[in-house]
Amino acid sequence: MEKYKHEYGAEQIQVLEGLEAVRKRPGMYIGSVSARGLHHLVYEIVDNCVDEALAGYCKNIHVQIKPGNIITVQDDGRGIPVEVHPKTKISTAETVYTMLHAGGKFGGDSGYKVSGGLHGVGASVVNALSEWTEVEICRDGGKYKMKFARGKTVEPLQRIEDSDKTGTSVTFLADSTLFETTNYDFSILEERFREIAFLTKGLRIKIEDLREETVKQADFCFEGGLNSFAEYLNQNKEKLHKKPIYIEKTEGEVPVEIAIQYTTAYSENIYTFVNNINTVEGGTHLEGFKRALTKVFNDYARKHNILKEKDSNLQGEDIREGITAIISVKVKEPQFEGQTKTKLGNSNVTGIVQSMVNEALSNFLEENPSVSKAILEKCIGASRAREAARKARELVRRKSALETSTLPGKLADCSEKNAELCEVYIVEGDSAGGSAKQGRDRKFQAILPLWGKMLNVEKSRADKIYNNDKLQPVILAVGAGIGADFDITKIRYGKIIIMADADVDGAHIRTLLLTFFFRYMRPLIENGNVYLAQPPLFKLSKKGMKDIYCYTDEELEDKYKELEEKGISRDAISIQRYKGLGEMNPEQLWETTMNPETRTLIKVTMEDAIKADRIFTILMGDEVAPRRQFIEENAKYVKNLDV
Numbered sequence: 001m002e003k004y005k006h007e008y009g010a011e012q013i014q015v016l017e018g019l020e021a022v023r024k025r026p027g028m029y030i031g032s033v034s035a036r037g038l039h040h041l042v043y044e045i046v047d048n049c050v051d052e053a054l055a056g057y058c059k060n061i062h063v064q065i066k067p068g069n070i071i072t073v074q075d076d077g078r079g080i081p082v083e084v085h086p087k088t089k090i091s092t093a094e095t096v097y098t099m100l101h102a103g104g105k106f107g108g109d110s111g112y113k114v115s116g117g118l119h120g121v122g123a124s125v126v127n128a129l130s131e132w133t134e135v136e137i138c139r140d141g142g143k144y145k146m147k148f149a150r151g152k153t154v155e156p157l158q159r160i161e162d163s164d165k166t167g168t169s170v171t172f173l174a175d176s177t178l179f180e181t182t183n184y185d186f187s188i189l190e191e192r193f194r195e196i197a198f199l200t201k202g203l204r205i206k207i208e209d210l211r212e213e214t215v216k217q218a219d220f221c222f223e224g225g226l227n228s229f230a231e232y233l234n235q236n237k238e239k240l241h242k243k244p245i246y247i248e249k250t251e252g253e254v255p256v257e258i259a260i261q262y263t264t265a266y267s268e269n270i271y272t273f274v275n276n277i278n279t280v281e282g283g284t285h286l287e288g289f290k291r292a293l294t295k296v297f298n299d300y301a302r303k304h305n306i307l308k309e310k311d312s313n314l315q316g317e318d319i320r321e322g323i324t325a326i327i328s329v330k331v332k333e334p335q336f337e338g339q340t341k342t343k344l345g346n347s348n349v350t351g352i353v354q355s356m357v358n359e360a361l362s363n364f365l366e367e368n369p370s371v372s373k374a375i376l377e378k379c380i381g382a383s384r385a386r387e388a389a390r391k392a393r394e395l396v397r398r399k400s401a402l403e404t405s406t407l408p409g410k411l412a413d414c415s416e417k418n419a420e421l422c423e424v425y426i427v428e429g430d431s432a433g434g435s436a437k438q439g440r441d442r443k444f445q446a447i448l449p450l451w452g453k454m455l456n457v458e459k460s461r462a463d464k465i466y467n468n469d470k471l472q473p474v475i476l477a478v479g480a481g482i483g484a485d486f487d488i489t490k491i492r493y494g495k496i497i498i499m500a501d502a503d504v505d506g507a508h509i510r511t512l513l514l515t516f517f518f519r520y521m522r523p524l525i526e527n528g529n530v531y532l533a534q535p536p537l538f539k540l541s542k543k544g545m546k547d548i549y550c551y552t553d554e555e556l557e558d559k560y561k562e563l564e565e566k567g568i569s570r571d572a573i574s575i576q577r578y579k580g581l582g583e584m585n586p587e588q589l590w591e592t593t594m595n596p597e598t599r600t601l602i603k604v605t606m607e608d609a610i611k612a613d614r615i616f617t618i619l620m621g622d623e624v625a626p627r628r629q630f631i632e633e634n635a636k637y638v639k640n641l642d643v
Contacts, residue, residue: 052077079139283344288353439586
């Protein structure tokens, strides 16, 4: 191997001082420099305020999005200490904002019993990634102020006036040279702050968007805590019992709060939090909850002869069908598996949660026999459906073995065997499927045509899905199972691309498929394997001119203007509006929608599982009223409606 000829000595070793490292590699600290990372800046500052609330000092948090996408976060906590820090010899407040790993939450005799921010990087990282930052602190009978620019101190902390208030106000402008966008989405922040308010009962969080003439605002305060959270999540679902089952207890300095409510839905939704951090991968608190849930319901069913001697125990997945549960634990020194804080590792929490749920849930079932009966009837129904699904699954496997192929008949597979390099287009209709098969690159592109009406899985159990002739081909093509059996390591294609017509029917098919992936193959979405193909809406053509494809009305107008500047009038151009994919010949389909060099794909992501669950329930569930309301509220945003 040829050696890279370059000097490599002491001079080539860079030492990044202060906050330079953050500015050099922002993704290491906030995940990305996309919109997600931008919103993370706000969360970091708000989380500091919430930590004050958890410590019992803060009651109100006020967030403002000001014109120019300037953010102000104000709280009425104790205020950041202002005295000179004994180690840094500058004010403590300046230390917190200019030095990594400077904070009061490292454990021991700190100012916080529990906290989400344990690494001491939140405030300093926000400061480093902002064009400028201003901090005002009310504490010790005075009001103090300091200013920064890109992480460096511009004006050190100074007392500006007397004040009998306490609290901290942080105003910052994200650095546009570092972020892909500096435009905040009000709805994303709103969802996050609603969640925080649910998890911190009694805390009021107000958010205002002052960027437009009409001010958007939301004000959250929930004295019911997790009970209110469960009711909010299930507001569009049919409940098996009116009030959630509520558990709240502290054991061994670990406060635990749990709310459980069963619905007639078929999916399970369990959300876990540690010190208000959403642990999306679960951990020891979730493990303890699941163990207790399975044991308590089986014991109750045996004791009251609902399960006979000959009957097998109910499985955990049977008992969790239709459940909405929120588990919130506060741990003094949480151990997370990884910096991302997505999985709790404290082993003692398993036993604490398990014993609490065992006791509280057993008492609830004994005291509420009618609710217990309704839940267990659903669990037994789920058990029978699971067994039917197993038989259907085995039948599919046997059938596949007899046919000596595990792939659906209509699938035109690719020759490449490395899943990471392969992609499958799920195409609406046989005609479009035919064009796609002819136009594709056979080496790495597979085509799966679908036809007829797709099953709405929001209203169906797994046994119906396995027996559905429209979904079976999708399950077989993906090759990783569904539901609890789904194993993402077994997927046959790195990209699963939904390609449907740009009309109402196409949108409906996309939504049905996305509902299926979300409910039964969620890791596909979480891992970024699902995409939406963007076929063109228009084709502009003229003799002697290469065809131009436009994907939106805005793009069409821009192309018209470009051509007019070149002396080509609109009247000289013929325009074709594509009604469906079947109107394109194979070459056109390849050029516009399938060629990796020219196509437009939209990756399906899941920013917020809670919000996603609510939207799928509204759009695809049984309740009509919420769906009508959603349509009325969002109809004004619809573009390119083709009816």
